[in-house]
Amino acid sequence: MANSPARSGDDGTTVSHVETEAAFEDVLETERTVLVDFYADWCGPCQMMAPVVAELAAEVEATVLKIDVEAVPSVAARYDVTAIPAFVVFEDGDVTDRLVGMQERSDLRTAVE
DSSP states (O other): OSSSSEEOOOTOOOOOEEEEHHHHHHHHHSEEEEEEEOOOOHHHHHHHHHHHHHHHHHHOOSEEEEEEEESSSHHHHHHTTTTSSSSEEETTTTEEEEEEOOOOOHHHHHHHH
C-alpha cells in the first residue's frame, strides 16, 4: 500500500511516518484523535523531540504521525506550519490545538487527552 503510513517498528511505538497527502487524509478520516509532529531531518530541535514523541505515542490512545515538511510540503502549508518542530492536534478531522517549538511531554499529552 503505497499511500499507507509506514509504521516505525521494532521499538513498540505507534508513531507513523506519513509520506503522502493521501495517507494523511486517510488517517484523519479514520482516527478520532491525531497528533501530527511536523519535522525535518536537518532540524536539531526536531531530532531532540523525536524520543519524546515516541514515548508519548506509546502512552496515549491518540494516533501519532510524523510528517517531514520537505517530503510532504502541501500538508505543512495547508496547516500554516512555518516553524518546526510543530505539533497539530486533530479531533475528528478538525484542528483543536497547535504547539510550536520544543515541548514538554506533559504538554503534548494534555493536548491529546
